[in-house]
Amino acid sequence: MSQSNEILVRVRDADKVFRRGSEEIHVLSGLNLEVPKGEFLALMGPSGSGKSTLLNLIGGLDRATRGTVEIGGERIDSMSDRQLAGWRARHIGLVFQFYNLLPVLTAERNVELPLLLTHLSKGERRQHVEAALKVVNLSHRARHYPRTLSGGEQQRTGIARAIVTDPTLLLCDEPTGDLDRKSGDEILSLLQALNREQGKTIIMVTHDPHASARATRTVHLDKGQLVTEPAP
Amino acid sequence: MTQLINWFSQVLAVSLFNFRSLPMRAGSSAAAAVGIAGVVAVLVGFLSIAEGFRKAVISSGADDIALVLRSGADSEMSSGLDRDDVRVIADAPGVARQLDGPLASAELFVIIDLPKRSTHTSANVPLRGVEKAAISVRGNLKVIQGRAFEPGKNEVMVGAGAARAFSGLDLGRKIRVGQNDWDVVGIFTAGGGLAESEIWTDAAVLQPAYNRGSSFQSVYAKLSSAGAFTAFKDSLTADPRLKVKVLRQSEYLAEQSTSVTGFIRSIGVFIAALMALGALFGALNTMYSAVSARTREIATLRALGFGAGPVVVSVMFESLGLALMGGAFGAVGAYFAFNGFQASTMNWQTFSQVAFAFTVTPSLLINAIVWAAIIGLLGGLFPAMRAARLPIAAALRET
Incomplete structure (x- = not known):
C-alpha cells in the first residue's frame, strides 16, 4: 500500500523549552513538520537534537511550549491529560528502544494490555492478540515471560503490542537501538512490511543510517530544527 | 457508565x-x-x-437486681446503712419474695491483703459479708468445689478468679482475717463476673470481726422483674426515713x-x-x-x-x-x-x-x-x- 496525499501529522511552529533551575534549554525551536498518511518517516539527528522530544509531542506524551500538533485533524495540544490518555489508547502504537514490557506478564498478556482499555470481550481480545503475535511471527512464544525472550523477540512483542489496537500512527523510538544487527534487520523488515502491506504510518527515531534507509523518507534534526525536509 | x-x-x-x-x-x-x-x-x-x-x-450485672447505697456514696466502700434502713429496703415494693422472706441481702464489703500467686506480692482482695438470700439474689452463683459457708462460722467461699490469682485460697486452706483464721470451704463461679474475684462469708460473722456493729454497706435486692425497678427506686428515694441511692446492678458495675x-x-x-x-x-x-x-x-x-x-x-x-x-x-x-x-x-x-x-x-x-x-x-x-x-x-x- 502506498502513501496518500492526506496529511496525518501536522506540527506547526513547535517550541519546546525545558527549564533547569533558572536556565532555559530550547530543545525544539519553531519546528514545522507534515507527515502524510501511509508514510514511513525516519527522524535522524545527533543526541540532543530534539528528535525524541518531537516524537513525544506527536505521541501526546509531552506538550509543546508553543505551537500546535494536529494528528488526523485533531488538535492534541489542547487536550487535557485525561483526553490525551484516551486518545493515545485509540490512535497511537508505541515501540520503545528498551521494549518496556511488563516483566510479570507473558508476551500475550503484554500484547493484550492496550486492549484492556477497549470494550472488547475476552474472546475478542484473545483473537486480536493472536493476530498481532502472528504478524510479528511470535505465536509460538506467546506464553513466555519477557525474561525468557531474546532482545529481538521482546521487541517483536513490543511491536505486536503497538499494532494490536490497529492504531492510526506507529511511533518507534530507536526500535533497533538495543539489538544486534541481525535482530535489528528483522525488526526493520517487520516495520517495513507493516508500512507497505498494512499501510501503517510510521515515524521512527533512529541514529542508524542503516535503519533510516528502510524508511520512505528521512528528515534530520539539529539543535531543535529540521535541517532538511524534502517535500512529501 | x-x-x-x-x-x-x-x-x-x-x-x-x-x-x-x-x-x-x-x-x-x-x-x-x-x-x-x-x-x-x-x-x-x-x-x-x-x-x-x-x-x-x-457480666454479672443484671437489670433485675437493685443495689442500694447510702446517698452520695460512689461505691460500696464509701457507703453505710444501718439495720433499720435494711429492713425498710427489704420490705419495699418490687422486691421478689420467697417463702422465708424477701430476696434481699444486706452486705458488708471489706478489703484484705493476700499474696498474689504470680508475684508473691500482697494485693487487695474484696471480702464480702452476705446474708443467706445473697446466692438466690445473684442467681448465677454456683459452688464448683466444696460447699457454701455455714452461717455463724468463720468460713469463707472463694470466687474462682480470686482462687486462681491469690495463694492461700485453695480449698481446705485457712486465711487470716482480723484476729481469726477462716476456713476456705468452697470455690464458686459467678458467670465470669466480678463476684468471682471476691471472697464471701456470713455478714453476721464479718460484722464483729471488723467492729461494724449492726451496720452494713449495701443491700442487694432481687426485683420481681426488671420493670419493677422504677417503683422500687421511687419508693425508697421518696421515703423520708432513708437517704439512699438506688441503682440497677448493671448500671453500678458499668460505672465501676x-x-x-x-x-x-x-x-x-x-x-x-x-x-x-x-x-x-x-x-x-x-x-x-x-x-x-x-x-x-x-x-x-x-x-x-x-x-x-x-x-x-x-x-x-x-x-x-x-x-x-x-x-x-x-x-x-x-x-x-x-x-x-x-x-x-x-x-x-x-x-x-x-x-x-x-x-x-x-x-x-x-x-x-x-x-x-x-x-x-x-x-x-x-x-x-x-x-x-x-x-x-x-x-x-x-x-
Whole structure:
C-alpha cells in the first residue's frame, strides 16, 4: 500500500523549552513538520537534537511550549491529560528502544494490555492478540515471560503490542537501538512490511543510517530544527 | 457508565500487575506488613485487656437486681446503712419474695491483703459479708468445689478468679482475717463476673470481726422483674426515713469499670498510635520504593493510555492490601496470643483486684483492621500521587 496525499501529522511552529533551575534549554525551536498518511518517516539527528522530544509531542506524551500538533485533524495540544490518555489508547502504537514490557506478564498478556482499555470481550481480545503475535511471527512464544525472550523477540512483542489496537500512527523510538544487527534487520523488515502491506504510518527515531534507509523518507534534526525536509 | 466501567477495569488491571509484582519486592513489602501487624497486635492486646476487665465487671450485672447505697456514696466502700434502713429496703415494693422472706441481702464489703500467686506480692482482695438470700439474689452463683459457708462460722467461699490469682485460697486452706483464721470451704463461679474475684462469708460473722456493729454497706435486692425497678427506686428515694441511692446492678458495675477500662484503652490507643506512626513511615517507604522500582512500568502503562486515576487507586490498593494482610496477621496472632489469657488488676473504684480474662471480640478485631486500613491508605497516598505525576516521556527512559 502506498502513501496518500492526506496529511496525518501536522506540527506547526513547535517550541519546546525545558527549564533547569533558572536556565532555559530550547530543545525544539519553531519546528514545522507534515507527515502524510501511509508514510514511513525516519527522524535522524545527533543526541540532543530534539528528535525524541518531537516524537513525544506527536505521541501526546509531552506538550509543546508553543505551537500546535494536529494528528488526523485533531488538535492534541489542547487536550487535557485525561483526553490525551484516551486518545493515545485509540490512535497511537508505541515501540520503545528498551521494549518496556511488563516483566510479570507473558508476551500475550503484554500484547493484550492496550486492549484492556477497549470494550472488547475476552474472546475478542484473545483473537486480536493472536493476530498481532502472528504478524510479528511470535505465536509460538506467546506464553513466555519477557525474561525468557531474546532482545529481538521482546521487541517483536513490543511491536505486536503497538499494532494490536490497529492504531492510526506507529511511533518507534530507536526500535533497533538495543539489538544486534541481525535482530535489528528483522525488526526493520517487520516495520517495513507493516508500512507497505498494512499501510501503517510510521515515524521512527533512529541514529542508524542503516535503519533510516528502510524508511520512505528521512528528515534530520539539529539543535531543535529540521535541517532538511524534502517535500512529501 | 461505559467510562466508569472502563475506569474500573483499568484499576483492576493495574492493581493486578502490582500484586503480581509483589514477590519481586517481597522483603520491603513484608517489612511494612509486619510493622502494621505489630500495631494491630498491640492495639488488640490492650483493648482485649480493657474488654476483658469490662466484661468481668459487668457480666454479672443484671437489670433485675437493685443495689442500694447510702446517698452520695460512689461505691460500696464509701457507703453505710444501718439495720433499720435494711429492713425498710427489704420490705419495699418490687422486691421478689420467697417463702422465708424477701430476696434481699444486706452486705458488708471489706478489703484484705493476700499474696498474689504470680508475684508473691500482697494485693487487695474484696471480702464480702452476705446474708443467706445473697446466692438466690445473684442467681448465677454456683459452688464448683466444696460447699457454701455455714452461717455463724468463720468460713469463707472463694470466687474462682480470686482462687486462681491469690495463694492461700485453695480449698481446705485457712486465711487470716482480723484476729481469726477462716476456713476456705468452697470455690464458686459467678458467670465470669466480678463476684468471682471476691471472697464471701456470713455478714453476721464479718460484722464483729471488723467492729461494724449492726451496720452494713449495701443491700442487694432481687426485683420481681426488671420493670419493677422504677417503683422500687421511687419508693425508697421518696421515703423520708432513708437517704439512699438506688441503682440497677448493671448500671453500678458499668460505672465501676469505666475509669480502669478508660485508662487501659487510653494507654493502648496511645502506644498503638505511636507504633502506627512508625508503621506509617514503613508503609510510605515501601510504597515509595515500589513506585520508584516501577517508574518505567507505570510510565509505560500511562503511555499506552492508562489514566492517572487508575494508577493512583491501584497503588493505594496495593498499600491497602499489604496493610490488610499485615492487619489480619496481627489480629489473628493477637487473638491466639491474648484471648482467654487470665490476669488480674486493681479496680481503683473498689481498691481491689479483679480477676479477668483478656477478651478479643469481633468488634475489637474490626476496629484494629480499620486502623490497619487507615495506615495502608495514608501510606499509599503520597507514593500514589507521585506515580500519577510522573512525567511520562522522561519516566519511559528510566532504567
